[in-house]
Amino acid sequence: MIRRPLVAGNWKMCGCRSDIQALVDGVLVGLGGEIAAEVVVCPPAVYLDQVMSQIIGSEIKIAGQNCASAEKGAYTGEVSASMLADVGCQYVIIGHSERRQLFLEQDKTIAEKFKLIQANGMIPILCVGETLEQRQSDNANDVVGGQLEAVIDEVGVNAFFDAVVAYEPVWAIGTGLTATPEQAQEMHAYIRTLVARKESGVAEKLRVLYGGSVKPENARKLFSQSDIDGGLVGGASLEAKKFVAIVKAVI
Ligand code: 13P
Secondary structure (H helix, E strand, O other): OOOOOEEEEEOOOOOOHHHHHHHHHHHHHHHOOOOOOEEEEEOOHHHHHHHHHHHOOOOOEEEEOOOOOOOOOOOOOOOOHHHHHHOOEEEEEEOOHHHHHHOOOOHHHHHHHHHHHHHOOOEEEEEEOOOHHHHHOOOHHHHHHHHHHHHHHHHOHHHHHHOEEEEOOHHHOOOOOOOOHHHHHHHHHHHHHHHHOOOHHHHHHOEEEEEOOOOHHHHHHHHOOOOOOEEEEOHHHHOHHHHHHHHOOOO
16 A cells, blocks of 8 residues: 555544543544554644543554644744644644634645644644635636645645645535545545646655545545545544544545
8 A cells, every 4th residue: 555544533622621531532442453544633732632641552643733833932822833743743734724714824824834843743734625616616626726736835845745635625524515435536636636747756655635524424435535545534533433433444
């Protein structure tokens, strides 16, 4: 296998100490021994340490959901990439559509975060995705391609040797609407082609995850597409049984 599939659970701003303890316990028990996919969970920042102490000795890794675009200093409320590395994160999500839409994050800021994540020895999970309106007006490829190229222009294509891209169509996030495996595959192939035009070796190794209403019922079909290398799961990752079933859909 050139690319080991990855399944990440993005818990967003959900859970409390006790819920999270139970969720992680459930995932650990449910996953058991050998698993084909790499498994990552992305708890709210205040619970990273708690989750880290629970998963020590297991195959599960932790990730930040976001990080600051500055290294350190007077940025009230922010969490830096070095802090995330310090508590044991190996990945950090950046450019999630919720951050782009609700916090007005721009490609340039996202690229800054990308660099800081790698400078601190972690792997960025760069989210890209179009809105329903953009898809309906036939602009999905341009939007997704533009989001990706904006970061490539800043960090260079070779930086994607150690990065993950997550295609998350905005219209499929938290809506119950999932892109069909064919729709998703088409966009994933487009993303890979775009990278291949710059550096084919990077494109071959690059994991492109699908996110947007991934569930146990649709995971296998999605993950069996040739350019879909796993998933970034929101809602279903808050239930241990569902998340485990999604992870096990990678065979
Ligand atoms: P849902 O799985 O809840 O649609 O969320 C997807 C997502 O935003 C993961 O980052």
